[in-house]
Amino acid sequence: MSDLSTLLPPFMMRVAGAGDLSNLTRLSGGANMESWAFDWGGGAYVLRRAPSAEYMEGRPYGHPVEAALVRAAHAGGVKAPEVIGVLSDSDGMGTGYVMRRVIAEVSPAKILASPPPSLVADLGRELALIHALPRAAIPAEIPVMDTAAALAELKARFLSYGGDRPAIALAVKWCEDHLPEPADPVLVHGDYRMGNVMVDADGLAAVLDWELAHLGDAHEDLAFGCMTVWRFGMLDKPAFGVGSLDDYFAAYEAAGGRPVDRDRFKYWLVYRTLWWALGCLQMGQAWRSGADTTVERVVVGRRTAEQELDIIRLLEDGAPAAERAAPLPPSPAAAGAPVGEPTTQEMVQAVRDWLGEAIKPQAEGHGKFQVAVAMNALGIVMRDLGAGIRAEDKALAGDILAGRVTLAKPGLLARLRRAALDKCAVDSPKYAALAAARAAWNG
Template identity: 85%
Template sequence: MTDLAASLSAFMSRVAGPGELSGLERLSGGANMESWAFDWAEEAYVLRRAPSADYMAGRPYGHAVEAALVKAAHAGGAKAPEVVGVLAEGDGMGTGYVMRRIIAEVSPAKILAAPPPSLVADLGRELARIHALPREVIPEGIPAMDTVEALAELKARFLSYGGDRPAIALAVKWCEDHLPAPAEPVLVHGDYRMGNVMVDAGGLAAVLDWELAHLGDAHEDLAFGCMTVWRFGQLDRPAFGVGSLEAYFAAYEAAGGRPVDRERFRFWLVYRTLWWALGCLQMGQAWRSGTDTTVERVVVGRRTAEQELDLVRLLESEAPEAERARPLPPSPVAPEVPVGEPTNREMVQAVRDWLGEAIKPGAEGHGKFQVVVAMNALGIVMRDLDAGARAEDKRLAEALMRGQTTLAEPGLLARLRRAVLDKCAVDSPKYAALAAARADWGG
């Protein structure tokens, strides 16, 4: 941190004038992209950076283009942060940029516990404002998305990861069969959801994390924040965990957004759930390849189970009524209570308990976050050793992608439901949709 402080002080002297650096602290989360809060000349700022070029590998554009887009959005009236300077190679801090810090709440749990009354309308209006930004202010380097090509790329990634997860294969085939006609492109934020918005007592205060922005279908943005995973347990509030889709769509349209097509919205809800399922698998591949060896990568890699559960819930309506009413097959038999020498599960539990009792209480900031992630990883291992639940079935996945097997096959939906329930119970037992699915399916 000492080297970063010295480099950051030199940078801020150049872009903001004389001052003194204080309060430098890494914000929790963000294993790939770092965020550092600090004060300079009694003003609050945030440094967003990647420590080296390796962290930016595979991204469609770098931080200079991202910063230019954030500047354009801010100048165009969107609630984007104010960029004050972009890092150069000679600054010795990797790539990134510095923004003025916005003081507002970003925690989804805290926001959703008592959202401001205007928030769902704010979210709709702000998205309409982003989509209305004229093409001439969008910087060179922001890519255009071709949905057909993007879906083909998702399918290729799935196959490269083994192509053996039936719920994902089902979604790939459904998306191929339900591709919408091309839409007139707008600026799509690409990550517009709880966790990337800041809220204060007056409503929406800021929109963060523009790194996935592109030109594409407005419905992609409309749907993304309505995914189950980004509603953070508020399953009865389909728009961002805040309110109704009707209120969200009405605010979007009233602010100049194009009329919302419900079928196109549904396509993007399935597509982005599929996208995030593969994004989670990609996290595991990043760890396996050595690109990113943080514990957070492998833990997020196991969150694929959440999206598989959500994909089955989204697509089960495609099955005949008799199949939707079919009882679930039983789960595997639980293992016997161990005797004799400590089992692998018990040894993992001992290490997890030690982290919680001896290490976590003394940890702070990002270090404490990492301890919690490590404890979560060991918890997954313990449950996996108990249950032995697996999600892989390559033969079934291939049959689903070829269309040789569909949800009309007797017993298939019940098998898929059981598989995703058991896997999610291992990998994400507190996931709110798991309890909802058990209640709906009798599992």
Template identity: 80%
Template sequence: MIDLATLLSTFMTRIAGNGGLGGLARLSGGANMESWAFDWGEQAYVLRRAPSAEYMADRPYGHADEAALVMAAHAAGVKAPEVVGVLTEGDGMGTGYVMRRVIAEVNPAKILADPPPSLLADLGRELARIHAIPAAAIPDAIPLMNTVDALAELKARFLSYGGDRPLVALAIRWCEDHLPPPAEPVLVHGDYRMGNVMVDSDGLAAVLDWELAHRGDAHEDLAFGCMTVWRFGRIDQPVFGVGGLEDYFAAYEAAGGVKVDRARFHFWLVYRTLWWALGCLQMGQMWRSGADPTVERVVIGRRTAEQELDLLLLLETGAPEGERARPLPPATSASAEPAGEPTNREIVQAVRDWIEGAIKPASQGHAKFEAVVAMNALGIVLRDLDAGVRAEDMELAAALLAGTTTLAEPGLLARLRRDVLDKCAVDSPKYAALAAARADWRG
């Protein structure tokens, strides 16, 4: 375990002069990187870091190039953080960089409870600014995305994870059949969504988390923030949970963005939902391999069910009308009440209650976040033990991937609807799209 406070103090003295370290605290969340807030003298900063170079090994570029990109965006007038220093190997803190801290809200629930009136237009304008960053200003290490190759890589990952999720297979096949022609490449942020933007009373204050940036199709960025999962419960507001598509597109185009192609936008909405489904599965693999032993990884691994639900909602329009009107099979019956010695379910419940009553109240900061994640993990196990629902079907997935089975097959859509409703009810029962789909499908 490194002495982060001492090492960070040495680093800040070198880049900013004497100041004195205060308020060092890890920020909650962060699916991939650590973020640490701290004060140095009278100024507020954030350290963004990975614990080691090995943690960055599978990424197309490292933190030095990421920092250079953020600096280029900031210089181009984008509301990107101001980078003040980049870690080197000799600093002993892994890889990363330090930014001036933006004082604004990042929590989606708080932002969406009362979004400033300009926010939707701000989001469209800022994305147009990102896409307008001159190619010459973009670091050479930032890769160009080839959609054909990227889709093939997703397919290979799916097969390496077992190839047994029918809705993932259905989405891969649909994307293969609906690939758009290449677009003029722009800088794509790659993670432009609620949760990665900061907002204050005046509107959009900062765009964070540039680690997935690449050169590619502008529509990928346009679609990503419109995924159901990034609306954080406000599913009736398709853009970031804030507003409607036409207003978003109009603001983007008015600020100089490319003319929005609705079919291309829909392709990227399906593709990025598929991408995140596989990203969730990958989180589970990271835990299994020991690359990241945190409980958060296994919990995110079970969020695949959310994306499978969303994929079916995006793709079911391709089924014949008669299949879309077909009633669903009955839901799985509940388990019998336990008797005798404590069951597995009761043991799990006891551990969950102990965390809630004894561990969570005594925890602070990231430790409290981890306690909540552990409670969520045990909640999934409790519901799974009751329901006994599984989502895997290798034979059906292979047939959908090959195109020998489609949504035109009698009864298949109804079965997939039932399966995804039951699985999502176990893994993510509070997911807003679940209740909407259940009502729409009469499930």
């Protein structure tokens, strides 16, 4: 923070005029980028920047292009933030840009606890506006997504990560077998979901985080926010955890969006669930490489189990009725009560308890968030040590990818269900879909 305290004032003087820097605070969360809130000259602002130069490697475009796109969306009537300046190398703060701060709620839990009545309609309308932005207004560096090529890249990444997770292999094969015909490309936000929208009493107030934007199939955006993981426990409300798909699609079409194809929507629901499963695994790779050594990276890396559970729930209707009704095999037997010297599991629990009792109450801001993440990581370790559950099976994953094994194979669906339940219980025991799957599968 000390560097920003020194380096931000000259930048703000140049882009916003005279003022004084105050209330510089690191905002919690942000899986990919740092966000810093601050005040300057009577206005509220947010600095968005990369945590490291290495973290931007391999991205199709950098922050200057992203900032230009956000400016184009704002000028086109989309509720995008107002960008006031883009960092340059001479500013010494890395790569990023500064926006006027929107004062509204961003926490999915708080929004979904009492969403404004217009929110589903707002989400559909805003997405239609994004998709209607003219090609001429979009920076030339924004890439066009070729769905077949993108799927092949996901498959290659899966294989590079070991190619040994059967549920992920199932999603890859299903997407290959159900690849849709190319669609007329529109601007796709790429991360349109709860957590990246801000809401106030009047409805949708801002659309954030444009770093994944590209040109592609509108149904990709339509589906992403409807993934189970982004509904934050509101499983009975398939549109963003807020309402029904019928109302969401109707609002999108009424605002000028193209007619929604339900089959194409399902394809993208499966594709983006697969994408995020691999994205979670990639977080672990980022930690291993040293590009981002925060504890949050390794914790998110273990959220792959959530997506594997969701993949099976999305695709199980492709199994014969007898397989869908088959009982689950038992979970591995749990170890007995420990005796003698403290076990590794008990030592981890002692450290976790100490963090919660002695450290977390004294922490503030982003530091408090980091302590919570560290406690979550230790909780995963404790459960893993006690259960000994693994998700890897390279031979089975290879058979699924090659089409040698399908959900018609007797016992396969039951085996995949059991593995998904047990792994998610270790890595994400509070994931809402886990309880729903247990009830549905008698697990």
